[in-house]
Amino acid sequence: MEPSKACCWVTRFVAKYNTEHRHSAIRFVTPDDRHFGREASLLARRHRVYQRAQSRHPERWSRVTRN
Numbered sequence: 106m107e108p109s110k111a112c113c114w115v116t117r118f119v120a121k122y123n124t125e126h127r128h129s130a131i132r133f134v135t136p137d138d139r140h141f142g143r144e145a146s147l148l149a150r151r152h153r154v155y156q157r158a159q160s161r162h163p164e165r166w167s168r169v170t171r172n
Contacts, residue, residue, distance in 0.1 A: 132172070
């Protein structure tokens with residue numbers, strides 16, 4: 106039996122949702138990043154990027170970065 110177009114669409118949607126879409130409720134990482142333990146290193150790297158940007162252009166920053 107050949108999968109329906111709807112089934113193929115849902116399969117692609119779920120794959121993209123879990124691997125590409127960054128979710129605000131989980132600190133803008135993907136569900137896969139969180140599930141497979143990559144969240145901490147990604148957030149640490151993001152924090153370093155923000156720190157460098159803030160040190161180069163402090164006038165652009167009115168507050169500290171959010172967690």
